[in-house]
Amino acid sequence: MAEYSDLSVLIVDPNPGMRGSLHNMLTQASITKVEYAVSSGTAIRQLAKKPFDIILCEYDLGNGSGENNGQDGQQLLEDLRHHKLILPWTIFVMLTSEGVYSKVIGAAELTPTDYVLKPFTVDSLLQRLRKAVERRDVFLPIYDLIEGGSLRRAIADCKAGEGNNPRYAIDFARLRAELLVQLGELAEAELVYQVILMTRPIAWAHLGMARCQFGQRKYIEAQDTLQELLIHNSKYMAAYDLLARTHEALGQQESAKKILEDAVAISPHMVRRLRHLGEVAYETGDVSVAEKAFKQVVAKAKYSEFRDPEDHVKLVKTLVKKGDANQAGNVIRDMERSLRASANVDACRAIAAGLLQEMTGNVAGAAAELTTAVNAVGASRGLSTGLKLGLVQSCLNVKLDQQASDLMLNLMNDTDSGVSMDDAVEVFEKAGRHDLAAGMGEQIKLHVEELIAHAQEQRGHGDLRAAVDTLNAALRKAPANMSLLPAAASAILKQLDDLGWEMPLAEQCAFLLERMRKIDAAHPSLQALEAQYNHTQRKYGIATVA
Template sequence: MADYAALSVLLVDPSQSMRANLRNMLGQAGITSVDDAVSAGTAIRQINKKSYDVVLCEYDLGSGQDGQQLLEDLRLHKLIVPWTIFIMLTSEGVYSKVIGAAELTPTDYVLKPFTVDALLQRIRKAVERRDVFQRAYQMIELGNLRKAIAECVAAEEKNPRYAPDFARLRAELLAQLGDLADAEQAYTVILMTRPVAWAHLGLARCQFGQQKFLEAQSTLQELLQHNDKYMAAYDLLARTHEALGQQEAAKKILEDAVSISPHMVHRLRHLGDVAYETGDVTAAEKAFKQVVAKAKYSEFRDPEDHVKLVKTLVRKGDANQASGVIRDMERSLRSSANVDACRAIASGLLQEMSGNITAAATELTNAVNAVAGSRGLSTGLKIGLVHSCLNIKLDQQASDLMLNLMNDTESGVSMDDAVQVFEKAGRHDLAQGMGEQIKIQVDELIAHADEQRSHGDLRAAVDTLNAGLRKAPGNLALLPAATSAMLKQLDDLGWEAPLAEQCQFLLDRMRRLDPDHPSLETLLAQYQHTQRKYGISVVA
């Protein structure tokens, strides 16, 4: 047998005798760097302290989380790299649990009882595969995805046994880089010779990313016709239905998926969200209760789950249960800005439902203050808080919170989105006030960029205006200013194809939004002049 003495292994099993047995089996292969964890929580704390080559995890971890939920946390929070060898060990025969674990792509899945030879053979096979991919993995770890793709191309020819796996990794890396058209083509080529489920899913993800929703829907429906247990396809199909405005269809797809694999917290959470949006309070309540229960022992418990459950119970009119959920949040979650914000939001919703508007205003004001010191709370939760503030006339708090969201580069809320929140709430006065704030900010951005240009820092000026466009992509003051700055950079510092393409894109956007814009003709002429200057052909 090959020398695997250098491997580090984490054993996750509540049974001391089983851990001792596994340690003995590993010792027969010379593997002595072995640590123990008796639960999901202790496993996460161990993994936070050091990385492991192999994780051997029992499915049934007793009280608390099971092995599937541990793996979900490890993947979701990126505590292990994709090439960590994770082998699930279990005697569990319930099919729904088996499929649930399998969809989280452990490296292998070993059913008890097993012999030492069987276990070591699985480890050997996994290590051999990892070693073949090592050069590509090293490039990924360094952040050089282009080099990793090149390694995959070269390795496909040298290792025909793993050629499909290298083709898959190459396509995934292209998608990760945002080269969705190239990734789509890569998956299409794979499917010509190997009609495998993962390639169909990858193709659909690329189509979805390019907003070709009907094509993605067709691809996924075809995939599920041939493989109705491929769980990730259900998740993406639900998102595709949502993108097409088909909320009821999305709910049905998620309900089908949960009936097959009922233990995935992220899917139950998604089902709860969609059910709430469609007005199916019963389904939303059931889903969010399961989320809160299943996540109870997670190291990454999310207090937002309690808020969603309270929101659902308030909509249902069940004050008693809502109060119980808030008490559970207070008892079982460690105090933090996030927890304080969520508790105050939930309490504000309950007080408003009970007609205690003064108490609701106090709680929601506390929530706004707590949100200011929080980290990682979702944009959806914060926009929900804006609506709650508007409902009880906390206009200043709603405006301040929305302004902060608009200026948060991580929120995904554009200036147009901020205005629309108030317009949809029937508060045109606040929308106008937000518009005035936006105009002030845009004017300041343009003035700052002009100052950078006057000092000769053309690239900095372009960066400043690009940052503004990310928040206000259709702003007809920013668009000509950014286009002009890009043309100045191209004219003075040399032709750069990506920047020129972006400039052309902005010109096209200006033409669509305002064909008679007074700056458009001048900017188009300047663009063509710069093309001629560098010998670039001008299309009439």
């Protein structure tokens, strides 16, 4: 492997003897650019600074000081993938002497390039690395295109690679499908997976097809695909996760919980699955399952560089629902001791403390903590919409009406939150606060009218694209507003007519017209807008359905 002398390797292992042994093995392959990490934390810090071609990672990492209480290799890989600290083409090899099958399957489901059981010889390790490097080199030109944002060209090169390189034809097809998914072309990606499955019944192709079906809201078809996959591959863990989400999408929460429990029984170490189980169990009222799941999440994430303080809030919320003030207090104290100070941590601690104070009947104490939480949320970054909506509800419970209203308005003004006027009104109505719901609706109505007027002004100045963008921002706040829908459809049609036909924009316009029809089929603008849509189609030679 002399030709591999330029490869860089990161060895992640707390054992100095094993690090030295691996270094010697790599030296025999003329690989000399080798660095060490003694724990998951040091590995993450090194990978944040620069990439490596190969990562050799021990499964049982401990915490780098000889104690077996840190992250394991699986949790490290989960963090690296989720936070995109390693490139998709980084070669990640898991090294383990672990004989417990649940741990091995847990590592395998995170798709490392390979995993090697100890003891192994230098020849066996180098043979694995040689195959991995050879495969990576074949795909490196396409990876470069992806890195440069040239996804269309990458897709074309994948298509060519399927014919020109039969050895990796299926791998090229898989990458092509994944790129199509990245572009949102799910129906076309689904066809690629179907073609793959006509040649070989590959588990990942079944999963890919199910993901495409799910993305197109074909939930029953996705369920059928996943159930067939699990009949033949009962340990294919990612299929359980997606199957649970299809049941959730269909309103079948109990079934989703059962599926996640089955998955956790097979592979008990995936933090995100445990978190999902806790959330679904809480929603179904199964406090005992939720408590167990969230406790495991908090424990397993304890040594992660990316600890999420929201996990502690979820555990406290569960314990409060259970009526266990003592344990809830312990979790809050653990947050204070073990999490680094930040606006996110301050917000989560205050939310958790407010829940506990409310549970014990200390309304004044709860109000004080929740006021602190609202202020901290304003300075935070990345807290979930669900957490903030929960904070709105808590504020309503202790009569912090102004804080609840302000927080809800901020959520609706945040384009990434996904919270619409209808969502906001529903939260207030469920809390029995029709007065706040009406007030919120009036504020949004005025804001929408301002946006419509601003878009009309932009349109009058000939800035059609800006007008459409303004109205789309308004639609995110009030997707069913019957003043906004015709204004947005009209603006899109004007852009299509003057600047040319764009299929995604035309599809959005058709969707808006269909929404108008469902809400008010007799709306005075609907017929004229539909006629204008058909006229524009004919203008550009787009076939219409009779």
